[in-house]
Amino acid sequence: MQTPNRLNPYYENLVFEREDNRMIVNFGPQHPSAHGQLRLILELDGELVVKAVPDVGYLHRGMEKMAENMIYNEFLPTTDRMDYIAATANNYGFALAVEKLLGIEGEIPRRAMVIRMMLLELNRIISHLFWLATHALDVGAMSVFLFCFREREFAMDLMEDYCGARLTHSAVRIGGVPLDLPKGWLESLTAFINKFPNDIKDYEALLTKNRIWKMRLEDVGMLTAEDALNWGCSGPTLRGSGIAWDIRKEEPYELYNEIDFKVPVSDKNDSYGRYKLYMDEMNQCVEILHQLIPMYRDSEPGLMAKVPQYISATKEELMTDNFALMQHFVLVSQGMRPPVGEVYVATESPKGELGFYINSQGDPYPYRLKVRAPSFWHTSLLQQILPGTYLADVVTIIGNLNIVFGEIDR
């Protein structure tokens, strides 16, 4: 215990002159490389990390509590604020869970599915670009950050053209999508995906063989397959440990079973392998988007599921059919009442397995809603993989795990 006096002042964060000559450092919660409000309490022996205790909760807004006090449609915009880098993935995860609860997942019009997949993949590109930009910035490659944010801006412009929002989209609704693609959007998308593979080549030219980048990433943040499973890792973090598990492929939702795409896997177990994997995934997103464009052109118009008991009818029907208007009134003022039961639905968000567990008792409010956010489990992994690494690598590892605090604290 410290005894503070004039010669030996008391520092809250630092402990000097312990018997074992170890130092305890607070990394965050305001550290720019902590990717949000992460407080890491590190015990250092020289520059070697001996023990790491992640401390989270600085962004806790009680979303699960909020969900219990909102009707299902009200909660959907709130999911934007979880993983705010990939808002559509959250919207979609929640919408799909509610659709499965209602039993209407087969009623979604094909065009709505195609638009949803376009938004999901575009959002995956946005999220991966953000990851690459901030990760490279943490490691010291400033120019990559600028390159990535330029292309991310184009992708966000596409999002803006579709739904009007750049970050918090709410563009996927329970039962479909609210809008058809605006005029000229497909042409802009085609222009973007034709150009984007060249941009990926630019990033790779800057990083892949870069000596500093390789020194900072290779054999850093080693994560064996056994550990990855044991700590509940998913998404690119799991695939970076040699396990080919992508929910889009293994438990296909929407139209992913009709699309030809590869699941990049790396068995190098380190940060560099995961970096390569993210780059491959961006290329695969482009492949998927290329295949979606003709699918959109072949699809019949129709954007929302026709289940008037749960989903409001189209505007035209509301204005012409009295009963549809009555149902719409009840849906808006009271909310839909799903069947009694529970579902757990997992989707592949850019960060990993995003799951929604909903327990419904037949009320307009969910009785219990639990969000399985991938970053939550990746952050708990830090206490396992940080000890034994050097302080400089801590930043690389945090950046490489792609954690976003909106979904850790919820």
Next chain:
Amino acid sequence: MREYSDKKNVQAKAYHSDRFYKSPQLAKEKVSSDKQFSEDLKSLKTKFKISESYIQKDQMVLFIEPSDIKEVMKFLKEEIEYDFLCEMSAIDWLEKSNQFEIFYQMLSIKKRKRLRVKFFINNGEAVESIVDVFNSANWAEREMYDMFGIVANNHPYLKRLLMPDDWSGYPLLKTYPLIGDEAAHWYEIDVIFGKEHRKVVGPEIRDTKRVDQKDTTQFARVRSEVPYGAKPSNEKTNFTEFQEEGGVPFITRFTKDRQKTLKNRK
């Protein structure tokens, strides 16, 4: 936070429910309808007591004895390849039966199957920690303790995770208050300004849905904006033409006839 003792369910409720409306049930299928699940269930039944089992939405649901949980998890992981703990948490049934329902969501990557293990514990009882089997339960159990106050025995570091350490009360209980009471409105005001200035400052508004019609500094007066600090008026303004008096520095005065739409943004 001060202690809160009221024990009513304070969650939002539907303001109207039809007397004769009966909610449909999500279908529960028999486990024998799926070959893989029935095999798994058979091997589980040789070792453990399983009180109920069914398949709902392609996922098997099992009800086990609370004392078996650690052994069941070990069996799932080592014997029948359910090696991934996706999620675990609790459901508050205190009002109905003074119980908590605990669920563990499992995934088998090799079999591509998901199942859910569940059991009930009485209020005040603890669960056995499964951190030895799945490290990922470490934070999940801490979160469950934080949100419901359910203790996990033999957990290496059972401490609040999301809420501050000195918090009292468990937020996800149905009895947990949704908004502060009368004393909460004045707490910060008394600390910052002093009790004698209550009349001048007014209570702290903690209702996020409240719209203050007299507020000119927040965003409550959309389409009825007035310059900063000025008295609000009820006249509707067209916000595209709204201008600060005297203009804004570095921005040329905008008029509607000078606006122009760019043809090519990208």
